[in-house]
Amino acid sequence: MTVDPKTQFAVWEGNVEDLKGLVTDRALSGETMILNMGPQHPSTHGVLRVILELDGEQVLSCIPDVGYLHTGIEKNMEYKTYEKSIVMTDRMDYLNPMGNGLVYCLAMEKLFELDVPMRAQIARIVLSELTRINSHLVWMGIGGLDLGVTSTMTYAFREREVLLDIFELVSGQRMMSTYFRPGGLWRDLPDEFEAAVQNVLDTFPAKIDDYDKIITQNPVFVDRTQGIGFINAEDAVAYGLTGAALRGSGVNWDIRKAMPYSSYEQFEFDVPLGQHGDVYDRFVVRIAEMRQSLRIIEQGLKRLQKEKGPFRSDNRKYVPPPRAELGRSMEAVIHHFKLWTEGFRPPKGEVYVSIEGPRGELGCFLASDGSPNPMRVHFRTPSFVNLSALEKLSKNHMIADLVGIIGSIDIVLGDCDR
Amino acid sequence: MSQPLDPKQAITEAFGDALESAEEFRGELTLVVKAENIIEVATYLRDGEGLKYNLLSDMAVIDYFPAEPRFGVCYHMYSMAFNRRLRIKVMWSDGDAPIPSVTGIWPSANWEEREAYDMMGILFSGHPYLKRVLMPDDWQGFPQRKDYPLGYETVQFSFNYDEIAKHKPFAKK
Numbered sequence: 301m302t303v304d305p306k307t308q309f310a311v312w313e314g315n316v317e318d319l320k321g322l323v324t325d326r327a328l329s330g331e332t333m334i335l336n337m338g339p340q341h342p343s344t345h346g347v348l349r350v351i352l353e354l355d356g357e358q359v360l361s362c363i364p365d366v367g368y369l370h371t372g373i374e375k376n377m378e379y380k381t382y383e384k385s386i387v388m389t390d391r392m393d394y395l396n397p398m399g400n401g402l403v404y405c406l407a408m409e410k411l412f413e414l415d416v417p418m419r420a421q422i423a424r425i426v427l428s429e430l431t432r433i434n435s436h437l438v439w440m441g442i443g444g445l446d447l448g449v450t451s452t453m454t455y456a457f458r459e460r461e462v463l464l465d466i467f468e469l470v471s472g473q474r475m476m477s478t479y480f481r482p483g484g485l486w487r488d489l490p491d492e493f494e495a496a497v498q499n500v501l502d503t504f505p506a507k508i509d510d511y512d513k514i515i516t517q518n519p520v521f522v523d524r525t526q527g528i529g530f531i532n533a534e535d536a537v538a539y540g541l542t543g544a545a546l547r548g549s550g551v552n553w554d555i556r557k558a559m560p561y562s563s564y565e566q567f568e569f570d571v572p573l574g575q576h577g578d579v580y581d582r583f584v585v586r587i588a589e590m591r592q593s594l595r596i597i598e599q600g601l602k603r604l605q606k607e608k609g610p611f612r613s614d615n616r617k618y619v620p621p622p623r624a625e626l627g628r629s630m631e632a633v634i635h636h637f638k639l640w641t642e643g644f645r646p647p648k649g650e651v652y653v654s655i656e657g658p659r660g661e662l663g664c665f666l667a668s669d670g671s672p673n674p675m676r677v678h679f680r681t682p683s684f685v686n687l688s689a690l691e692k693l694s695k696n697h698m699i700a701d702l703v704g705i706i707g708s709i710d711i712v713l714g715d716c717d718r
Numbered sequence: 719m720s721q722p723l724d725p726k727q728a729i730t731e732a733f734g735d736a737l738e739s740a741e742e743f744r745g746e747l748t749l750v751v752k753a754e755n756i757i758e759v760a761t762y763l764r765d766g767e768g769l770k771y772n773l774l775s776d777m778a779v780i781d782y783f784p785a786e787p788r789f790g791v792c793y794h795m796y797s798m799a800f801n802r803r804l805r806i807k808v809m810w811s812d813g814d815a816p817i818p819s820v821t822g823i824w825p826s827a828n829w830e831e832r833e834a835y836d837m838m839g840i841l842f843s844g845h846p847y848l849k850r851v852l853m854p855d856d857w858q859g860f861p862q863r864k865d866y867p868l869g870y871e872t873v874q875f876s877f878n879y880d881e882i883a884k885h886k887p888f889a890k891k
Contacts, residue, residue: 322847367854537824540826650805652792663792674782678779685830687829688826
């Protein structure tokens with residue numbers, strides 16, 4: 301680190317020429333200031349580094365720099381068999397482990413043409429919606445904290461504990477659940493599951509109303525978010541924004557409605573839309589989404605009480621037999637040995653599946669060359685694409701607004717960097 | 719609203735030999751398009767009546783190593799008007815002319831193309847800032863390629879000493 305001998309402040313060692321084309325020409329002559337924000341900045345939700353060109357407090361250009369959490373998950377998955385690489389997906393978006401597992405399992409099921417029993421499909425929906433509420437709670441708590449509503453974070457994390465307890469109940473893990481498997485679920489839902497989810501359904505609506513009042517009717521919050529980070533519908537689509545960031549601009553596109561997966565078409569729910577496409581609308585849309593998720597969970601819980609069938613497909617070409625069968629059936633032993641040593645050999649081909657994650661379109665591209673390991677797995681992660689629009693969203697805003705804009709597109713850097 | 723067009727037929731009629739092959743697998747249509755035609759084809763797919771693929775969901779690159787052409791650059795696009803997906807694939811090998819960038823058509827391609835360059839070493843012409851996005855700026859090699867090892871080495875024994883030594887020229891220095 302170089303230090304200015306007069307002021308004792310650190311001097312930036314980077315070369316301004318490298319930024320040519322990304323910043324205005326005024327920065328090259330030193331007229332405007334280039335400021336580094338992050339990667340350990342509390343408002344960047346993880347390790348996001350942003351290089352800002354500032355004229356006073358106005359942001360002229362903004363260059364997000366990501367990759368600090370890149371762990372090579374896609375590369376690692378090529379070296380594991382299909383089923384063993386499910387654990388990697390949980391570690392991408394640590395607020396949405398069930399959703400990551402779901403999209404990978406759906407891609408595998410599409411590639412293998414594997415049917416999923418109805419009970420597993422409904423359980424997947426209930427758990428995905430619980431994960432969506434979990435993710436939105438963290439976003440709401442931290443987003444509020446960024447914008448001066450400090451008490452929301454403690455409330456949101458208190459509520460989140462209830463949801464994490466449910467994930468622990470079903471999978472044994474609070475966050476890295478690895479509960480969805482190709483063809484269904486790892487094991488059946490435990491008996492206590494229904495009571496635990498009913499508890500959420502009973503207590504959450506009143507709490508969400510409270511947070512709605514605390515945040516969206518807080519005059520400081522409203523002043524800081526309305527009219528900030530505006531993007532219109534055409535630009536939002538062109539920049540690839542999806543999820544609540546797109547619906548905040550009034551585009552009615554939700555993959556659960558447009559291309560239903562896992563029998564979402566049998567559920568009734570509304571898609572909340574914003575009108576103005578600013579930070580405030582994106583907050584309102586997400587809070588309304590939590591209420592819709594509770595509606596879906598309520599219907600799903602009723603369906604689960606009726607659907608008492610199997611929780612995993614019995615296609616022994618892809619699904620290992622239950623442990624208890626191994627003592628009785630020679631065929632089960634053969635399948636078990638084959639599936640846990642070599643794995644299965646799916647047909648050659650390429651599939652792309654996407655689901656509506658809490659942050660937007662979460663896609664999985666899976667290419668198979670017929671060997672037991674995937675040839676290529678690529679995740680279309682909403683944080684990565686949404687973050688690339690940050691430059692467009694934050695142009696000509698004040699530096700204090702940037703914090704709210706980053707919060708409003710709801711990024712998780714583990715999701716972005718993979 | 720106009721009727722949806724079959725994208726394969728529409729591209730064949732509009733560009734003739736730009737379409738190299740077409741494949742349908744599990745209900746997903748893949749059209750392999752020549753790299754030099756990608757800009758016209760992508761513009762037509764985005765704006766054409768009955769097509770309107772207005773969202774570029776994703777770009778993914780497959781490494782078919784050791785086959786030639788080596789890389790398949792897949793553009794996953796989605797049409798909100800007709801609620802359907804399409805995969806356009808461009809085949810590319812090291813040493814080929816860079817693929818024209820579609821950043822001007824879908825701005826969301828900016829980081830997707832940077833990722834394709836970063837991970838697989840695909841070159842794009844006309845991209846505003848083709849630098850690494852996930853890996854450090856000074857990283858050597860393209861980590862997602864099939865011939866890039868996953869951070870472990872085969873143990874060097876006497877029977878394979880020479881073969882392993884070929885892969886690490888710096889060890890002798």
